Amino acid sequence: MLHATEMLGASAYDVQGNFVGRVRELFIEPAEQASRVARYLLGRGKFQPLVAKYDQVASVAPGTMRLNVSEKALEEYHSNEAWLAVQKDLLDQQIIDTEGRKVVRVNDLDLTEHRVNGSVELRVSLADVGLTGAVGRLLQGVAPPSLIRRIQEKLPTHMIRWEFVNLIEPDPLRRIKLRVSHQKLAHLHPADLADILEALSSEERQSIIDSLDEESAAETLAELDVRLRRQIVEKLDPEKAADIIEEMQPDQAADLLATLPADTSKEVLAEMPQHEASDVRKLMKFDENTAGGMMNTQFVLVGEAATREEVIEWIRHIEHDPEQLDAVFLNDTDAKFAGVVPMGRLLLASAGETMASIRSEPVLSLPPDASEKDVFELFDKYNLRVLAVIDENGSIIGTITVDDVVTRLAAKV
Amino acid sequence: MDLKTIIPRTEIWLKRAGRVNRNTRRLWRRLALFLAVVGPGFITSNVDNDAGGISTYSVVGAKYGYALLWSLIPMTIALYVTEEMCARLGVVTGKGLSDLIREEFGFRPTFFVMVTGFLVDLGNVVAEFVGVAAAMEIFHVNKLIAVPIAAIAVWILVLRGTYRQVEKIFLVACLFYVAYIVSAVLARPDWLLAAKSVVVPHMQFNAPYLLMLTALVGTTIAPWQFFYLQAGFVEKRVGPRQYPQARADVLVGSVSCMIIVFFIIVCTAATLYISGHRNIADAKDAALALVPLAGRWAGLLFAFGLLNASLFAASILPLSTAHVICEGLGFEGGVDYKFREAPIFYWLYTILIAVGAGVVLIPGESYIKILVFSQVANGIWLPIVLIFIVLLANRRDLMGEYANTKSFSAIAWATSVAMIVLTIVLVVAALFPSKFGGVPGL
Numbered sequence: 001m002l003h004a005t006e007m008l009g010a011s012a013y014d015v016q017g018n019f020v021g022r023v024r025e026l027f028i029e030p031a032e033q034a035s036r037v038a039r040y041l042l043g044r045g046k047f048q049p050l051v052a053k054y055d056q057v058a059s060v061a062p063g064t065m066r067l068n069v070s071e072k073a074l075e076e077y078h079s080n081e082a083w084l085a086v087q088k089d090l091l092d093q094q095i096i097d098t099e100g101r102k103v104v105r106v107n108d109l110d111l112t113e114h115r116v117n118g119s120v121e122l123r124v125s126l127a128d129v130g131l132t133g134a135v136g137r138l139l140q141g142v143a144p145p146s147l148i149r150r151i152q153e154k155l156p157t158h159m160i161r162w163e164f165v166n167l168i169e170p171d172p173l174r175r176i177k178l179r180v181s182h183q184k185l186a187h188l189h190p191a192d193l194a195d196i197l198e199a200l201s202s203e204e205r206q207s208i209i210d211s212l213d214e215e216s217a218a219e220t221l222a223e224l225d226v227r228l229r230r231q232i233v234e235k236l237d238p239e240k241a242a243d244i245i246e247e248m249q250p251d252q253a254a255d256l257l258a259t260l261p262a263d264t265s266k267e268v269l270a271e272m273p274q275h276e277a278s279d280v281r282k283l284m285k286f287d288e289n290t291a292g293g294m295m296n297t298q299f300v301l302v303g304e305a306a307t308r309e310e311v312i313e314w315i316r317h318i319e320h321d322p323e324q325l326d327a328v329f330l331n332d333t334d335a336k337f338a339g340v341v342p343m344g345r346l347l348l349a350s351a352g353e354t355m356a357s358i359r360s361e362p363v364l365s366l367p368p369d370a371s372e373k374d375v376f377e378l379f380d381k382y383n384l385r386v387l388a389v390i391d392e393n394g395s396i397i398g399t400i401t402v403d404d405v406v407t408r409l410a411a412k413v
Numbered sequence: 414m415d416l417k418t419i420i421p422r423t424e425i426w427l428k429r430a431g432r433v434n435r436n437t438r439r440l441w442r443r444l445a446l447f448l449a450v451v452g453p454g455f456i457t458s459n460v461d462n463d464a465g466g467i468s469t470y471s472v473v474g475a476k477y478g479y480a481l482l483w484s485l486i487p488m489t490i491a492l493y494v495t496e497e498m499c500a501r502l503g504v505v506t507g508k509g510l511s512d513l514i515r516e517e518f519g520f521r522p523t524f525f526v527m528v529t530g531f532l533v534d535l536g537n538v539v540a541e542f543v544g545v546a547a548a549m550e551i552f553h554v555n556k557l558i559a560v561p562i563a564a565i566a567v568w569i570l571v572l573r574g575t576y577r578q579v580e581k582i583f584l585v586a587c588l589f590y591v592a593y594i595v596s597a598v599l600a601r602p603d604w605l606l607a608a609k610s611v612v613v614p615h616m617q618f619n620a621p622y623l624l625m626l627t628a629l630v631g632t633t634i635a636p637w638q639f640f641y642l643q644a645g646f647v648e649k650r651v652g653p654r655q656y657p658q659a660r661a662d663v664l665v666g667s668v669s670c671m672i673i674v675f676f677i678i679v680c681t682a683a684t685l686y687i688s689g690h691r692n693i694a695d696a697k698d699a700a701l702a703l704v705p706l707a708g709r710w711a712g713l714l715f716a717f718g719l720l721n722a723s724l725f726a727a728s729i730l731p732l733s734t735a736h737v738i739c740e741g742l743g744f745e746g747g748v749d750y751k752f753r754e755a756p757i758f759y760w761l762y763t764i765l766i767a768v769g770a771g772v773v774l775i776p777g778e779s780y781i782k783i784l785v786f787s788q789v790a791n792g793i794w795l796p797i798v799l800i801f802i803v804l805l806a807n808r809r810d811l812m813g814e815y816a817n818t819k820s821f822s823a824i825a826w827a828t829s830v831a832m833i834v835l836t837i838v839l840v841v842a843a844l845f846p847s848k849f850g851g852v853p854g855l
Contacts, residue, residue: 134524134743137524138520231652
């Protein structure tokens with residue numbers, strides 16, 4: 001095992017044992033192989049720098065590198081955007097640790113040696129983000145490598161396996177050339193991803209949101225603080241923004257659009273499908289601090305006379321987000337709100353029981369202009385999970401769930 | 414069946430949930446954000462008028478009356494030029510100053526900047542606790558009681574306080590800077606002469622005068638404020654589009670900082686200088702001497718202002734220093750981490766407060782040595798940080814259209830060189846007090 005910093009500055013000798021130059025940079029070509037050091041930049045003072053390929057290396061040790069060819073066989077250096085430079089692009093830069101789910105800074109890289117057909121390949125195995133790398137960097141060139149290693153052995157290590165390293169490259173063209181994908185990020189919990197985004201600069205954030213699929217982007221945006229959310233959406237083009245916002249719950253979408261400048265939110269709404277856009281527009285009319293401003297317009301509504309079996313069958317066939325399904329809401333025959341059946345009760349009821357017989361008592365609801373405080377008090381008093389919002393005719397127009405309440409309360413803590 | 418088999422890795426999730434709890438946001442971030450709301454520029458300048466500063470300003474007023482007031486305008490400009498670059502760096506790159514230095518100049522320069530920065534800030538923290546001790550002595554509280562209580566209070570406030578409490582306390586602390594304006598009014602200065610002295614330069618070419626001038630500049634421009642200011646803008650998520658507001662904020666901050674300096678100098682000039690009490694050593698002497706001259710209230714207010722400024726800076730400085738160092742070097746840092754998770758952060762924080770307060774308690778005046786040492790470290794630190802700032806702000810690949818223009822770059826270099834020269838003079842004076850009569854206000 002070698003450290004990248006032990007290779008940088010190493011003296012390179014050709015097959016005859018002549019000094020060629022010093023290793024100034026290590027390049028990985030992610031398009032070909034994700035972890036292999038594919039090329040070594042050899043600086044030769046005032047002469048044109050040369051490049052040694054991975055199959056031209058006979059052996060490596062801290063501070064020295066021997067080639068299996070003569071100097072003449074080496075190519076001249078021309079910079080290449082598709083090469084990932086260890087010193088310039090990795091050391092001291094931020095990366096995302098997709099397993100530890102946070103942003104960290106690279107102090108050093110651990111390289112392992114692989115013998116392939118008589119040459120030695122170096123492959124990046126770990127990113128050192130802890131004290132060992134820091135001490136190594138500090139003492140590099142000041143103390144002999146063996147001493148540095150002895151000190152490092154006594155220190156606690158903090159390493160990230162290379163497979164779990166996600167690079168942050170704001171330039172989209174370079175990202176394609178380097179094969180940087182944010183696939184791994186899409187698998188993180190949106191709240192974790194939001195934390196990661198908060199630790200990055202705005203350009204980097206934008207690049208990650210850009211590359212996520214709409215659903216992940218929507219979930220992540222919903223977790224970000226308002227200021228960041230607004231900043232990100234403002235910078236997206238309206239079409240992409242509309243695609244993302246479509247994926248959000250209508251209440252979240254309305255909250256988000258309400259924070260944008262009027263022109264931007266108009267543009268975004270125009271790009272959204274008619275039906276979703278009108279839902280969101282309706283929600284945006286309500287004052288943010290009222291029940292109307294808190295409510296969501298996506299909920300499952302069934303007749304109070306329906307049986308458990310019918311309801312379950314119905315739920316299976318409609319489009320909804322099962323994560324958000326806390327309860328079903330009831331209508332009577334006049335299309336007026338008639339109560340709530342929590343999922344738990346529905347689950348345990350027998351097949352033929354009607355919704356009216358298992359609904360929660362008392363039947364509670366609020367008008368859309370009720371204040372935020374009324375909502376909190378009702379949730380607190382009756383230990384609610386969900387609450388219906390009804391219009392002047394008594395018809396249900398939206399629902400408030402406990403997570404909406406928690407979000408509002410948390411903002412006040 | 415137990416929970417673990419139903420939901421694999423439950424315990425990991427539970428453990429992490431504690432840390433990733435997004436509602437208990439990192440105090441530092443929220444503090445920086447708070448500074449942001451009021452305006453990072455404004456707060457940074459207020460923190461900048463700390464115990465060391467107030468001592469120097471009082472001595473300036475007592476010794477030279479209004480004669481050094483003219484330097485406030487060039488100082489405001491220097492403050493603005495340098496702080497504006499930091500604000501711009503933060504706004505355009507969205508990164509803190511220590512992050513930028515690390516990414517663009519590498520590990521070792523960053524390490525060096527962080528270590529010297531730590532020493533400088535340690536000295537500053539000592540100065541804050543000296544300020545606490547001095548102010549409390551005027552209120553007849555022994556420093557052996559006052560300083561430990563202050564240190565523990567600061568500790569508890571930052572580590573145990575909720576963000577809301579801290580915010581309120583800091584807001585009030587900001588308002589208390591008004592104490593100096595009131596003291597100055599109570600001192601009945603000659604406002605016309607004071608105003609005239611601000612605009613008409615008055616130069617004396619003798620060593621004590623020049624040294625005083627140098628000390629005045631040196632204490633006003635502290636490198637840690639650059640890190641702090643930039644962090645404020647980054648946490649506020651100010652983007653390039655809001656850059657004009659950011660610039661305005663820096664301008665307001667620089668000017669308001671100088672307004673407080675103006676009133677402190679005027680206050681001691683109108684009383685101590687006029688009545689011949691010209692050889693005071695620090696802010697405590699100033700406050701004591703004010704009592705017979707301008708009335709008990711002026712003196713007490715002056716002392717109260719000193720206490721407020723010292724405590725304010727003592728709360729912010731150790732926290733921000735520990736954060737900047739951890740961020741720059743890539744260690745975990747933040748008060749929502751447990752000690753085990755972020756040992757370096759907690760050690761830095763602890764050392765800063767414990768040593769800072771502890772040194773003041775040692776009998777005799779041994780803290781003077783630390784202050785001298787800190788002044789020297791500052792003299793090394795400030796040039797490096799300033800050069801890094803100008804180099805970064807000049808870079809087109811980093812800053813794009815927001816990079817320094819040729820003419821601004823020239824102004825920035827001139828300002829930086831001037832400040833560097835002044836700082837080096839101070840270092841020499843601090844190292845060889847016998848030859849130069851020591852550094853005023855130290």
